Amino acid sequence: MMKMMRCERLLWSLPLYVFAFFLLCAGAGSALAEDGDGAYMPSSSSAIVGDWLVQSRDAVIRIEQIGDEYQGYILWQLHDTYGPEDGPKLNGKIVTDRNNPDPALRSQPLTGLRLLKGLHYNASNRKWIGGRVYNSDNGRTYNCLIRLLNSNRLRLRGYIGISLFGGNTVWSRVTMQTPVDGGLPFVMAVPDK
The missing domain is CATH 1.20.5 (Single alpha-helices involved in coiled-coils or other helix-helix interfaces)
Structure with a gap:
């Protein structure tokens, strides 16, 4: 039994x-x-330097080389001031990092906020690794790595612990310009299909 x-x-x-x-x-x-197997070969370790439209199309991140690492900050965002839907106390005020775990930093504007840090290029696997990415939507910071899919698209993978446990977002390269007649302040490097 x-x-x-x-x-x-x-x-x-x-x-x-x-x-x-x-x-x-x-x-x-x-x-x-x-x-993937990394079929795209970046032209140099600085190939990610430039301006990138995030997948949600509501912000542009500028990635630059600072010393021996690559960092990124919010260069532009579609809504840089709060609207009426955010309540009368916030309406018209500059959007801030109000979800930051440090109360002293919650009043800093999101435009200009550095959200990518610590990326280093690893030539053997053609990735920028060892980075940290800050998510202003929830105030959390994640490990991250970046791989170029081609010269005008990158995939950022944010994760906790090992990269297997994470998520991807794809950004598109843009060129910033002076907006014309209320248009957007950027032009896509390669138009959407």
Whole structure:
């Protein structure tokens, strides 16, 4: 009887083990597929320097080389002042880093905020690694790495612990300009398809 109960438990837990195995394989496969084999070869370690429109199309991040690392800050954002939907106390005021875990920093404007730090180019795997990215939406900082998909698109991967446990965002290179007739202050390096 005892042998039968162990066997039943094993049979019931087997689907869970199989499911967990497939989840792990799918996650690893997805991460590997996201990473790819790196067919694009950047022209130099400074190939990520420039202005990048974020995937949500509401901000431009300027990546620059500072000493031996690459950093990025918010150069432009679609909404740099609060609107009526944010309430009468905020309406018309400059958007600030109000989710920062440090209360002393919550009044600093988001435009100009440095949110990428510590990236170093690793030529062997053609990535900028060892970075940290700050998410002003939740006030958290994550590990990050960047890979160029081509000369005008990059993929930033933010993660906790190991890069397998994270998410990607794709940014597009832009050229900043003086807005014409209320237009946007940038031109896409390669027009969207």
